[in-house]
Amino acid sequence: MPSRSIRPSVGGLQRQRGISLFMVMMFLVILSILGVTAIQSSTFSARIAGNEADRTLAFQAAESALRDAEKDIGGSCLAANCRTTPISPEAADIFGVTCALGLCLPDATTPVWEVKANWTTAGRAATYGTYTGATALPVVSQQPQYLIEYFKLGEAFVYRVSAIGYGANSSTQVMLQTSVKALK
Template sequence: MNRQIEHKQTGATLIVGLIMVLVITILGLSAIRGSGLQEQMAGNMRDRQLAFQASEAALREAEFQLEVPEPPIGTAVGFEESLDQSSTVFWQDFDNNWSALAASYSEDIDHVRERPAYLVEEVKFYSSGVDGNPVDLASMLNRGMEVRYRVTSRSTGGSTDANVILQSTYRN
């Protein structure tokens, strides 16, 4: 009687189990890969934020030095007459273009690869009319030249890949 109850086993459970283990392994590997990528993105964002904050500090230091009656244009490192450079390439090429002209930030900043630098330019221009007054050559000449300062700062984050350049216009 026992012989009639015996069933032939085909191994379907083993195959289904192996497929499930394979699916779970693939899901685990993709989760590990995704978390590694997220960790890299978080590190890059941290480097960029470090560079941004350091560049912002240098920008504010330069603007603070402009709050005197006679800014040191042309007499101090980092303070130049107008360079007439509006090209993005000029400002991005720090090493070859404006590093010799720039001043370094006065304090050390933790976790930043190199000290931030800044450059202040004096920009003179003829002002247009205000308060609804018409703009014509005579009124512009009567008003004379106005002076603004273009402040540019650059910083590197924790790695040399994270560079931030900030620029502001300052008026006394």
């Protein structure tokens, strides 16, 4: 009997090589998708961290404006353009409906801190350091501002101070308020 030799099919080898190429390509596509997703995730996280840092800067600027207003109320300033005496509610004529120099009469219908013009019109809101001689804050897009209102509660006077602080980006803003009891 003659012996037969069995030869492998050439078509079978070519099919196997095509399948392995396809598998490697699919693996590369999956790795590429994972890499792009990881880059997008880290970029998003960096943006969140940057926005939070800017919000913290704006918060600190607003807090500085509150402290500056408290000094302004107390009259503790030695600079040339400072108010000469502590702000006194008995001198009510210095408070006005137009919030000139940051001193506002309360409004029964709309709180003065909600009126956009009080923050954007020159000469209304007091700018940080104007009446206390404080050094300008670095890094912020603009210096913080404040408004002072006074109220009579029974026999006592109370000041409400509203302050707005800005971050390095001008669209980052934080508004804070505090109350200060007037000293007689």
